[in-house]
Amino acid sequence: GAIIGILGGGQLGRMLSVAAARLGFKSHIYEPGAHPPAADVAHQLTTAPYDDTDALSAFAGNVDVVTYEFENIPTSALDVIEALVPIRPGREALRVSQDRLTEKAYLQDLGLLVAPFADVSDAASLTSAVTRLGVPSILKTRRFGYDGKGQARLKSEADVGPAWRDMAGQPAVLEGFVTFTHEVSVIAARSVLGDVSCFDPGENVHRDGILHTTTVPARLSSSQRTDAVLIAAKILNALDYVGVLGVELFVTPGGLIVNEIAPRVHNSGHWTQNGCVVDQFEQHIRAISGWPLGDGSRYADVVMENLIGHDVDRLPALAKEAGCAVHLYGKAETKPGRKMGHVNRIVS
Ligand code: ATP
Ligand code: MG
Ligand code: MG
Secondary structure: OOEEEEEOOOHHHHHHHHHHHHOOOEEEEEOOOOOOHHHHOOOEEEOOOOOOHHHHHHHHHHOOEEEEOOOOOOHHHHHHHHOOOOEOOOHHHHHHHOOHHHHHHHHHHOOOOEOOEEEEOOHHHHHHHHHHHOOOEEEEEOOOOOOOOOEEEEOOHHHHHHHHHHHOOOOEEEEEOOOOOEEEEEEEEEOOOOOEEEOOOEEEEEEOOEEEEEEEOOOOOHHHHHHHHHHHHHHHHHOOOOEEEEEEEEEEOOEEEEEEEEOOOOHHHOOHHHHEOOOHHHHHHHHHOOOOOOOOOEOOOEEEEEEEHHHHHHHHHHHHOOOEEEEEOOOOOOOOOOEEEEEEEEOO
């Protein structure tokens, strides 16, 4: 059987490895950090930094395709890998999504709605960005942000100075504040042949900047539902994408606004593990392996709840709950803000 190379050994890499094993594949994880959650379930593990060219070459030479669980892999590492084996989703998806400014401009050029935005490279450009977009607005680092990290909310002009100091000189983007009624996401997949399949949109609630729950079905009219799927398909086709993509959307009276995309399986798609015959992890492995996409239609109403930090202490009770599937990532240490697992509750 083929061997799937996965860059990153966190919970997403772990659940991708499990899905790969179910389809008869082996997985080889490449992860700089020690004791990654995926190590328990992968067939092979390379522990090395992303600047170790020899380790990267050996990894790439040992696998049939390389995918990733996060988008911030250094370009130099991708160059070494791509010389030896295909990377799916491809480089264009990574180029676009590694930088919020590039991503926003790309989505806007596709004719999609995004929050008003401005490039912020120094204190002067921040001042003119605030003049143009006003407050409230959100300052975000262009690169490496996740779970609301690297963001500062500007409620009044007085917040501008401290927010810029928080950025510590990193290039940033200022976004006008979008008044949305709620947030949804579409988990979409595209095969090597260009077939597209989307999971039913989920409605997302964040707590302290971290995804708290995803509920399916989301509150959307049938035309909004169609729009959401068309937006995702447009992005997939433009990128000539292979694999699963997460698309975060703001629902507003003026239409769906794209917040951001993630070129990988997505936390807001975890409900698919217990709501669909083929979940997002299997769909991703299928797509990157050249298989046809599977049946991702939803057969239940589900609420996914993340177990963050000491939420996981509720485990004995959760394990007894009817209709509740528990997914744990095997992380040794419980820390505040750390994603320890999630539960999927079947609610109908
Ligand atoms: P993730 O963990 O999803 O990658 P992130 O750190 O990349 O998160 P964003 O998705 O950009 O951050 O923002 C986090 C949350 O902050 C959004 O889900 C939304 O609730 C809020 N938010 C972000 N941008 C805006 C905006 N322009 N207007 C209003 N709210 C926003
Ligand atoms: Mg993000
Ligand atoms: Mg987000």
